[in-house]
Amino acid sequence: MNNGYVHIYTGNGKGKTTAALGLSLRAVCAGKKVYFGQFIKGMEYSELKSQNILPNFEIHQFGRNCFIFNKPTKEDIRLAKDGLETCGRILSEGEYDVVVLDELNIAIFYNLFTAEEAIAVIKNRAPHVEVIVTGRYAEEKLIEFADLVTEMNEIKHYYRQGVQARKGIEN
Template sequence: MQPHTPTQGYIHLYTGNGKGKTTAAIGLSVRAAGAGKRVFIGQFVKGMPYAELDALKALASHITIRQYGRDCFINNAPTPPDIEAAQKGLAEMTAIVCSGAYDVVVLDEICIALYYRLFSLEAVLHLIDSKPAATELVLTGRYAPRELVDRAHLVTEMQDIKHYYRQGVEARKGIEF
């Protein structure tokens, strides 16, 4: 691996079945915004309001966030409009990454979008290969394909060891969404 240079941007991947992938990416985004960096967060699959979106409004001068989902279809098969929204989002995210206008770009739940075949792995690899050298790229979502693990410079796997969901605790606003 090459030595770090101040303009070198790396590829992060947060994956696994445990909780905290999006939270980790947002934490990195907040840190980058605090350092004066420009951040773009694109959320695939998600189209519902989440508390973190409200919190990030206070950082709107540094963080832009857009959702490329319609609703949560995880318990059902994606519909053609779900696929269309994701493909439109990937095209927009590719243009955003290629523009070099942002220091950090988060592709939240991109692995889930790949798992549900909302777009091709080749299109995502093209986006990664198009990344300007200085752009930090953060990918999240369970079921990361081996090709993304291989391309990433940093891979963190969130492991689900114990979770109160199994005792019937529903998702709580401000904690899980």
């Protein structure tokens, strides 16, 4: 990988984080080093255990143990900005081959930082670093900036029938 590209996985369908985790697994199995930064998230997800199992895989959360449903708190904003700063340093240092910015689009949607701030951080990456951005509501500026954009569309989902998140599948 001489030239890293920017991917966006967006849309209202399930599978954005899952796709980023799948790409991360593929990269680790190919001998690459992966950093997975989760914005907004602070809850216990099964993938948090992956860094104890997979070599060259590191994951950190930049959120509280609840999701933002209304107006973000000062703590939500601080955690997101700290996360963007951390990810910016990691991207520029170039130690990792793949950097995932999970739910970055949602952080922008909730005005925790701007699309321009996120783009500046991504632009400042080491040239070989592949960047994966996930989350609903990707801003047009970020879509234009990206090299690859995939939109996940929900056609049918068992959540509509009352099925809650299941450990190892959605959580």
